[in-house]
Amino acid sequence: MVKKKKKRAQLPFRLNILFFVVFLLFSALIMKLGVVQIVQGENYQEEINRTIKDTTKIPVPRGRILDRNHNVVVGNKPLYSITYTPEKGTTAEERLEVAEKLAPFIDMQPEDDELTERNKKEYWYLKHEDEATKRLSDKEVEKLDNSEAYQTTLDRITKEEISNFTKEQKEIINIKKELDQAYSLTPHVVKNEDVTPEEYAKVAEHLDMLPGINATTDWERTHPYDETLRSIFGSITTREQGIPKEKKDYYITRGYSRNDRVGISGLEQEYESVLRGRKEQIQYTTNKNGVIVDSNVVVEGERGKDVVLTIDMELQKKVDSIIKDEMKKAYAEDPYGNRDMDDAYAIVIDPQTGELLAVSGQHYDREEKEFSNNAYNTLYSAFRAGSTVKGATVLSGYESGVIEPGQTFFDAPIKIKGTPEKSSYQNESLGLVNDYTALQKSSNVYMFYIAMRMLGDFDYERNAPLQIESVDDAFLDFRNYFSQFGLGVPTGVDFPFESLGYEGDNIAGKLLDFAIGQYDTYTPMQLAQYVSTIANDGYRVRPRFLKAVHKPTPDEDQLGAVSKSKNTDVLNRITMDQDLLERVQEGFRRVYQEPGGTAYSYFADKEYTSAGKTGTAESTVFYRDEEGNIVDSREASNLALVGYAPYENPEVAFAIVVPNTGGEYHINDYIGERILDTYFDLKEKREGEGKEEVTNKEDN
Known part of the structure; x- marks a missing residue:
């Protein structure tokens, strides 16, 4: 009896097609990986290692104002100064940590009315974040955006919870309040009034544990002749005021920072462009996480030019x-x-x-x-x-x-x-x-x-x-x-x-x-x-206060070379x-x-x-x-x-x-x-x- 041969099992046609498609997809994937690894690998590695370069401008002292006999009528008094330059993406928690570390080295006790209720609530929130966030229900979290949720959380912090801060805690809150005003990679003065030599030395000694903090020198305007002609000399803004808000765009487009001091009246305003000086420009290199990895001075700073007036102070x-x-x-x-x-x-x-x-x-x-x-x-x-x-x-x-x-x-x-x-x-x-x-x-x-x-x-x-x-x-x-x-x-x-x-x-x-x-x-x-x-x-001539502009010198007691002389201006006959x-x-x-x-x-x-x-x-x-x-x-x-x-x-x-x-x-x-x-x-x-x-x- 002749045995019949068994028929060889055959895969269904559709399954073959599926295998073929999978094969093609794997082939495409392998080819794509090859392109990424071999052809574009270097570019992607550069992207991974990418850094960002930002330039910060450091203010310099203003130029002096002198009378026609070269007596200084408006000068600068050097001050010790504590500044804060935050990295990009610095969080509130990180600023609080800096404030807590800085507090033992400087005295910034606030006045009774200096801290607002919000300042205190924000501090309490950071110290009790887990507890604070539980005060919102899941439905509220879904319904509110981040800012609304944060504000609602602050509103639910009671007055009793913020009423018993210690003297040390209030000082930390006050310091953090100053740190919060700083813009990334822009120096902000934390304290420059009554900074003692001891405070300056302590901060300078511990800079390695105070990220963003620096101990430097600042200046304030002096008027050796007190009130004599003070209303003509004019005034400048404080660090706290910075550039006038109503002229923010005007100053920003001219290279000013928000906390720069500018002339707002009198000759300080009239000759702002001369007195302001040239800021020192520092280029900071940061990685993708916002950490500063390098810095370099790209423009040397130069204090403002000196203005010599026609006024005879005697x-x-x-x-x-x-x-x-x-x-x-x-x-x-x-x-x-x-x-x-x-x-x-x-x-x-x-x-x-x-x-x-x-x-x-x-x-x-x-x-x-x-x-x-x-x-x-x-x-x-x-x-x-x-x-x-x-x-x-x-x-x-x-x-x-x-x-x-x-x-x-x-x-x-x-x-x-x-x-x-x-x-x-x-x-x-x-x-x-x-x-x-x-x-x-x-x-x-x-x-x-x-x-x-x-x-x-x-x-x-x-x-x-x-x-x-x-x-x-x-x-x-x-x-x-x-x-x-x-x-x-x-x-x-x-x-x-x-x-x-x-x-x-x-x-x-x-x-x-x-x-x-x-x-x-x-x-x-x-x-x-x-x-x-x-x-x-x-002959009608233009009345004028300006006699000459002099270039700045390293020694403020010296008068530099003439940069500009003001000549008689006949308006009409x-x-x-x-x-x-x-x-x-x-x-x-x-x-x-x-x-x-x-x-x-x-x-x-x-x-x-x-x-x-x-x-x-x-x-x-x-x-x-x-x-x-x-x-x-x-x-x-x-x-x-x-x-x-x-x-x-x-x-x-x-x-x-x-x-x-x-x-x-x-x-x-x-x-x-x-x-x-x-x-x-x-x-x-x-x-x-x-x-x-x-x-x-x-x-x-």
């Missing part, structure tokens, strides 16, 4: 003293009449260069019975300047063609229909006056005629209405002429902001008040530029003939030097020859209640004075304004007289010292 202090002394005398002379005289201002300037030699503003606090510096108001506050502006009025009359050189008018009270009578001195008549005597004796009526003619009224009749061609054109012309002297327009002084004064409405009758300085208002700085323009033969300007100059000379001149008794008998113009303007003092409502008012006077010397070749000019005076004490004249006396006495003294120094050198 003269400045004397001018301040003169003003205070004369205010006291005015109070004693007539305490009731001067009961509202709280401020006085004076500017001393070189009329040919615009260099500001002294800028003084003194405010008297009647309750505290002491003076304070408010020199910045010489640029910010504007006043009616009275007859001081009559030089500009006469020149406007010449230029507009309404008067001619030597023009005469009879000075007697005038009466415009529907308005009160106007005169020069309490309804008195000065008789026939020309342009010279109108300035010398300060004739209001002469200026009224100029104003009426600029309105188009060349035939004044008593008690008749003004014959007006164009009020707007008359005001426009007058103000355009005045602007050539710096009145009512920016002076261009190198200082943040300045007031332009008040410009009244164009009312025909008010043009007469405008002509005698009783309408628009001007700042003391504008008046200083105005009289300087007259003294300087019609008045569009008036020289012979006409000389007539006003002669009128100003007669005010000071000829009998009948309104300042003759104060300046006529000096060794130097001076010229200028006095001014008295009406002012109103308002009295308010505690809610700010006006409950009473009284009329007072603004006393002003402008002048320059020597008359033949002016080297110094000044402007003085004393608002809200009363009585008969001419405080403006006394201040002006003493300022010029002091200036020339100081000049003579220095010239004598210079000759003596030369003689000593020759003898040696």
